[in-house]
Amino acid sequence: MGARDPHHHPLDFLTNPERFMAFSRWAAPMFGAIAAVLAVVGLVLTFAAPEDYQQGDTVRMMFIHVPAAVICMFIYLCLGVASFLALVFRHALADAAAVACAPLGAAFTVLALATGSLWGKPMWGTWWVWDARLTSVLVLLLFYLGYLALRSALEDEQKAARAAAILALVGVINLPIIKFSVEWWNSLHQGSSTLFAKPGDALPAVYAWPMLIMTLAYLSAFGSLWLVRIRSQVWRRKARALALQQAEG
Amino acid sequence: MHFDFDAGKYAVYVWPAFALTAAAFVWMIADSLASARRWRREAERLQALKEVSKEAKR
Numbered sequence: 001m002g003a004r005d006p007h008h009h010p011l012d013f014l015t016n017p018e019r020f021m022a023f024s025r026w027a028a029p030m031f032g033a034i035a036a037v038l039a040v041v042g043l044v045l046t047f048a049a050p051e052d053y054q055q056g057d058t059v060r061m062m063f064i065h066v067p068a069a070v071i072c073m074f075i076y077l078c079l080g081v082a083s084f085l086a087l088v089f090r091h092a093l094a095d096a097a098a099v100a101c102a103p104l105g106a107a108f109t110v111l112a113l114a115t116g117s118l119w120g121k122p123m124w125g126t127w128w129v130w131d132a133r134l135t136s137v138l139v140l141l142l143f144y145l146g147y148l149a150l151r152s153a154l155e156d157e158q159k160a161a162r163a164a165a166i167l168a169l170v171g172v173i174n175l176p177i178i179k180f181s182v183e184w185w186n187s188l189h190q191g192s193s194t195l196f197a198k199p200g201d202a203l204p205a206v207y208a209w210p211m212l213i214m215t216l217a218y219l220s221a222f223g224s225l226w227l228v229r230i231r232s233q234v235w236r237r238k239a240r241a242l243a244l245q246q247a248e249g
Numbered sequence: 250m251h252f253d254f255d256a257g258k259y260a261v262y263v264w265p266a267f268a269l270t271a272a273a274f275v276w277m278i279a280d281s282l283a284s285a286r287r288w289r290r291e292a293e294r295l296q297a298l299k300e301v302s303k304e305a306k307r
Contacts, residue, residue: 051253057260103277103280108273235285239291
């Protein structure tokens with residue numbers, strides 16, 4: 001048995017680029033496989049669930065809309081934490097993690113808005129309404145797009161990273177606004193029917209299970225794709241450093 | 250287990266929602282993998298060039 005390295009930190013596999021690449025090499029496909037299995041089980045339960053007595057077959061959209069809405073907020077939280085670590089500790093891998101999750105967050109937000117709109121038309125009679133929940137999620141999408149635009153607009157990569165990180169941190173304020181919007185303001189959107197549901201509002205098991213499993217599938221898929229995109233960022237930075245070395249002769 | 254794929258009058262809303270979700274996942278997977286592959290190849294190409302020029306200098 002070798003002596004334990006006194007400088008070895010338990011989170012080295014996330015903060016040291018080489019260890020991260022070794023960790024993510026097996027972790028990314030593992031999360032991808034878990035996501036695929038969960039998605040199959042979730043879809044089986046989705047189409048085995050009975051029609052809702054009020055919403056009919058549109059209830060099945062809940063199993064793809066709610067997970068997208070939950071995950072797009074979770075990804076923004078990841079973006080905020082990674083941006084904070086990059087801004088305060090100037091950690092390159094944290095910055096790579098931040099830039100890697102933004103396009104995924106934007107895609108999940110578009111999904112949440114689009115599937116919500118397709119659910120809203122038959123249930124509310126309208127595709128869109130400027131109510132607090134819908135508007136605050138639209139603002140979330142604008143924060144994601146603003147972050148991506150800022151990163152690509154400035155030529156100096158460090159300046160772009162710093163400006164985008166500050167924007168990402170400002171946007172974190174929007175997360176509690178989205179969460180509590182249905183309680184703070186009158187809204188067409190329903191309140192929580194899962195973890196924070198009021199007594200009597202909780203989903204029956206036949207709907208709660210597919211939603212939970214699909215949420216875990218989305219979460220695993222995000223985990224896998226996030227790792228792949230961080231790996232991409234590490235290679236991109238390595239390529240950039242090598243190109244600079246070559247240019248300098 | 251009984252599966253219900255007949256969304257009746259709501260099919261026009263339900264199926265596009267599922268199709269859109271599938272399309273978004275296909276894009277996310279394809280874009281992530283393509284980008285990773287592109288940068289990995291570029292980094293490997295530049296690394297090989299660096300090795301070659303190092304050898305040439307010797």
